[in-house]
Amino acid sequence: MADDTRSADEIQLVVFSLGREEFAVEVTQVREIMRMEEITRMPKSPDFVEGIINLRGQIIAVVELAKRLNLEAGERSGDTRIIVVEAEDIKVGMIVDSVSEVLRVSADAVEPSPTLATDVAAAYLRGVVKQDNRLIILLDLTKVLSLQEMAGLEF
Amino acid sequence: MDMDISQYKELFINEAQEHLEALNQSMVDLEKDPGNPDVLTEIFRSAHTLKGMSATMGFDQLTELSHEMENVLDGLRSGDIEVTTDIVDLLFGCFDMLGAMVADIAEGSGKILDTRTLTEALRAVYVGEKSVAAGSEAQTRPARKERVKKKSKKAPAARERHAAEPPSREEAGEEEKRGSEEETGAEGGEGAAAVDHEAEEVAGERAIRLRIILDKDCVLKSVRVFMIFKKLAQIGRVVSSRPSIEDLEDEKFDRAFEVLFATAQTTEAVRGALMTIAEVQGVELLTAEAAADIVVEEETAGDLIYEETERPEAAEVRLADDLGSSTAPVRTQSVRVNISRLDNLMNLIGELVINRTRLQEIASSQSSPELKEALAQTARLTADLQDEVMKTRMVPVENIFNRFPRMVRDLAKSRGKEVDFVMEGKDIELDRTILDEISDPLMHLLRNAVDHGIDDPDAREARGKPRRGSIRLVARRDRNYVSVEVSDDGQGIDTRKVFDLAAEKGLMSPEEKKAFGDEDALRLLATPGFSTAEEVSGVSGRGVGLDVVKNKVESLGGMLVMQSVSGEGTSFALKLPLTLAIIQALLVKVSGEIYAIPLGVVAETAVISTHEVKYVSNQEVIFLRDETLPLMRLGRYLGLQEENGQGSFPVVVVEVAMKNVAIAVDELMGQQEIVITSLDRYLKRIRGFGGATILGTGEVALILDIPTLLS
Numbered sequence: 001m002a003d004d005t006r007s008a009d010e011i012q013l014v015v016f017s018l019g020r021e022e023f024a025v026e027v028t029q030v031r032e033i034m035r036m037e038e039i040t041r042m043p044k045s046p047d048f049v050e051g052i053i054n055l056r057g058q059i060i061a062v063v064e065l066a067k068r069l070n071l072e073a074g075e076r077s078g079d080t081r082i083i084v085v086e087a088e089d090i091k092v093g094m095i096v097d098s099v100s101e102v103l104r105v106s107a108d109a110v111e112p113s114p115t116l117a118t119d120v121a122a123a124y125l126r127g128v129v130k131q132d133n134r135l136i137i138l139l140d141l142t143k144v145l146s147l148q149e150m151a152g153l154e155f
Numbered sequence: 156m157d158m159d160i161s162q163y164k165e166l167f168i169n170e171a172q173e174h175l176e177a178l179n180q181s182m183v184d185l186e187k188d189p190g191n192p193d194v195l196t197e198i199f200r201s202a203h204t205l206k207g208m209s210a211t212m213g214f215d216q217l218t219e220l221s222h223e224m225e226n227v228l229d230g231l232r233s234g235d236i237e238v239t240t241d242i243v244d245l246l247f248g249c250f251d252m253l254g255a256m257v258a259d260i261a262e263g264s265g266k267i268l269d270t271r272t273l274t275e276a277l278r279a280v281y282v283g284e285k286s287v288a289a290g291s292e293a294q295t296r297p298a299r300k301e302r303v304k305k306k307s308k309k310a311p312a313a314r315e316r317h318a319a320e321p322p323s324r325e326e327a328g329e330e331e332k333r334g335s336e337e338e339t340g341a342e343g344g345e346g347a348a349a350v351d352h353e354a355e356e357v358a359g360e361r362a363i364r365l366r367i368i369l370d371k372d373c374v375l376k377s378v379r380v381f382m383i384f385k386k387l388a389q390i391g392r393v394v395s396s397r398p399s400i401e402d403l404e405d406e407k408f409d410r411a412f413e414v415l416f417a418t419a420q421t422t423e424a425v426r427g428a429l430m431t432i433a434e435v436q437g438v439e440l441l442t443a444e445a446a447a448d449i450v451v452e453e454e455t456a457g458d459l460i461y462e463e464t465e466r467p468e469a470a471e472v473r474l475a476d477d478l479g480s481s482t483a484p485v486r487t488q489s490v491r492v493n494i495s496r497l498d499n500l501m502n503l504i505g506e507l508v509i510n511r512t513r514l515q516e517i518a519s520s521q522s523s524p525e526l527k528e529a530l531a532q533t534a535r536l537t538a539d540l541q542d543e544v545m546k547t548r549m550v551p552v553e554n555i556f557n558r559f560p561r562m563v564r565d566l567a568k569s570r571g572k573e574v575d576f577v578m579e580g581k582d583i584e585l586d587r588t589i590l591d592e593i594s595d596p597l598m599h600l601l602r603n604a605v606d607h608g609i610d611d612p613d614a615r616e617a618r619g620k621p622r623r624g625s626i627r628l629v630a631r632r633d634r635n636y637v638s639v640e641v642s643d644d645g646q647g648i649d650t651r652k653v654f655d656l657a658a659e660k661g662l663m664s665p666e667e668k669k670a671f672g673d674e675d676a677l678r679l680l681a682t683p684g685f686s687t688a689e690e691v692s693g694v695s696g697r698g699v700g701l702d703v704v705k706n707k708v709e710s711l712g713g714m715l716v717m718q719s720v721s722g723e724g725t726s727f728a729l730k731l732p733l734t735l736a737i738i739q740a741l742l743v744k745v746s747g748e749i750y751a752i753p754l755g756v757v758a759e760t761a762v763i764s765t766h767e768v769k770y771v772s773n774q775e776v777i778f779l780r781d782e783t784l785p786l787m788r789l790g791r792y793l794g795l796q797e798e799n800g801q802g803s804f805p806v807v808v809v810e811v812a813m814k815n816v817a818i819a820v821d822e823l824m825g826q827q828e829i830v831i832t833s834l835d836r837y838l839k840r841i842r843g844f845g846g847a848t849i850l851g852t853g854e855v856a857l858i859l860d861i862p863t864l865l866s
């Protein structure tokens with residue numbers, strides 16, 4: 001991994017849960033974390049696109065992250081959050097079961113992911129962070145938000 | 156006080172492109188009216204400015220080529236070189252090459268383009284001219300002014316020098332100075348000599364406060380400032396300036412600024428040196444004091460407001476008629492603003508409009524006359540603000556029209572056709588975004604008009620028409636629409652052939668054929684794939700891209716209208732909304748979701764009883780005033796849950812492509828002004844939606860893009 005070379009660096013992660021697993025994205029890519037709100041459906045979109053919301057005048061897509069990663073989604077509850085992330089100029093909201101904390105870890109702590117550690121396809125992973133018996137999966141947002149799947153939608 | 160020139164790159168590119176466009180335009184005019192001195196002056200002026208700008212920025216290739224070109228232009232202006240098609244073509248070639256260079260600069264690719272062929276051709280023209288002109292000068296130019304003659308005598312020497320070696324940057328700068336200053340009588344050489352001479356006489360450094368006034372047409376003010384400071388640094392040192400150097404760099408001044416300058420030179424020498432810089436209109440001495448007494452004074456506001464009466468040198472330094480002629484476009488006070496800024500502003504206004512609507516909704520449930528009055532006031536202000544911002548986005552169609560004469564000319568020439576191209580209504584304004592979008596469609600229609608509309612000169616003569624065909628591009632304002640029409644007086648479209656072919660291709664039944672008119676012919680022509688009908692003469696190629704044009708216009712909320720009379724000509728009119736950002740829309744509800752349908756495509760609305768729905772070849776249809784309309788259930792179409800409409804349901808009749816279609820919805824919510832927010836890259840790929848809008852309640856509603864939704 002490219003990150004391995006930046007030994008002494010620290011990274012900050014926003015940790016959230018999805019089903020039984022814990023995931024994280026880098027804090028630098030997170031624009032905001034908001035409560036669940038009314039989402040306008042977006043017809044003719046892939047099923048992981050939940051719809052669109054008005055983020056202070058900007059219309060952004062909201063995806064059901066669990067569906068995107070082929071995981072089972074938890075029930076919507078008071079803890080459900082939308083994490084608005086930005087990668088490669090695309091701003092997207094991701095629905096997660098709950099957001100737990102912002103974690104500061106050294107870049108060394110990010111290890112290449114053992115493929116068996118999660119049900120999530122390896123393509124979406126940047127690595128795993130082991131912390132006090134926890135296994136936190138670091139997502140590669142660029143891949144997660146990839147437009148590849150969107151390309152096949154034109155009809 | 157160093158300034159970085161790279162930051163002016165964007166400014167330079169904009170200006171250069173404008174000058175090139177002006178050059179292309181003027182050259183087309185010149186070809187029509189070869190003797191017109193005003194047009195020549197205009198061309199020379201643009202080319203000269205372009206060269207000066209390029210030299211300032213250090214773009215040597217550009218400078219070099221425009222310099223060579225200027226020699227030929229100079230010959231044209233003096234009458235030594237005749238305006239012929241070959242020369243016009245050559246100059247057009249130069250403009251294209253210069254355009255390519257500017258594009259390279261914009262991309263930062265740093266390519267070196269091969270200009271040798273052009274340069275040699277240019278040299279061949281003006282060197283040839285010189286030898287001829289030498290013999291006949293006295294006879295050919297008896298009436299010309301003294302001033303011009305003097306220059307002509309000087310010019311050949313300079314030309315020879317440059318013919319032998321490309322001008323270095325300094326030389327080009329010198330050239331520019333000559334170009335703009337020689338008419339004023341302030342000869343650069345003499346000025347420089349004077350500086351040297353007087354420098355010896357002045358002992359010790361003094362501080363002088365100067366007011367430097369730029370020409371009122373000065374376009375690259377910050378670059379001029381840069382040059383002025385560079386020049387000042389050579390002959391002394393700048394102590395301070397008003398406004399500050401940062402503000403000067405940002406062009407935060409009108410036309411004049413002050414510098415406190417320490418120098419050993421005389422005031423006249425300093426003035427002489429500064430006046431060699433193009434577009435410096437005047438230099439005034441405000442105070443002079445010993446260097447030791449320099450006190451940096453506090454800036455006082457309003458100091459720099461330029462006053463007409465304080466300009467004793469103005470008369471001396473004003474450019475002579477030759478360059479400052481009355482044909483020069485009148486420049487108004489304006490500011491360049493990045494289009495994204497305007498987009499942001501428009502978005503903010505959009506939000507304001509949304510909030511206003513929301514407040515009004517809240518107010519309607521309150522019984523406070525004060526609140527209502529204040530809101531009414533706010534509503535009025537918002538409307539005015541919206542109006543103003545919309546106006547700032549409006550640009551004259553001239554901006555895109557100007558490139559067409561050149562295109563039509565070149566195309567007509569290559570096709571062996573004779574065409575008079577007339578443009579009208581160039582000052583009609585459209586939203587910048589719309590204007591950008593219709594450039595290609597118009598180009599397409601014009602190309603079609605030359606290629607397929609106008610017939611060969613011989614064929615025209617045989618039909619009793621003038622040999623020269625005529626193509627007109629007319630912009631017109633009709634209430635809330637702008638119509639842009641491309642018409643030709645060519646052979647017209649044989650609609651019967653179109654219908655025959657359509658029937659052959661199974662696009663229509665023989666019965667339909669009888670009832671069809673021009674509109675239907677256009678619909679057929681604009682059907683993708685129809686245009687491959689190359690075997691039908693007079694029709695072939697007509698449809699190429701017409702579907703693209705039609706789709707583009709419709710996606711902008713406009714319409715494409717065709718009229719054609721066989722043997723007499725064809726016209727295509729683009730009917731466009733004035734602005735894109737805010738449109739009138741019909742809001743409809745389908746299984747709990749609200750959708751907006753742009754009013755432009757809505758023909759009518761109606762309420763239909765369930766039993767009125769019939770089936771024709773397994774497709775649901777309804778009958779509305781003797782017309783059979785296919786019925787599209789929006790909910791089903793969008794994959795939403797459908798409500799079981801009992802009894803009756805509303806339909807929205809929309810006009811698309813070939814036919815009218817009735818769209819069944821659950822509820823009509825009424826007409827409303829909506830602000831379009833575009834969908835980002837992530838969502839744009841999902842077709843069928845033209846954007847989204849935020850309603851007064853804060854809810855988001857998708858805007859249906861009917862043409863793509865149904866195609």
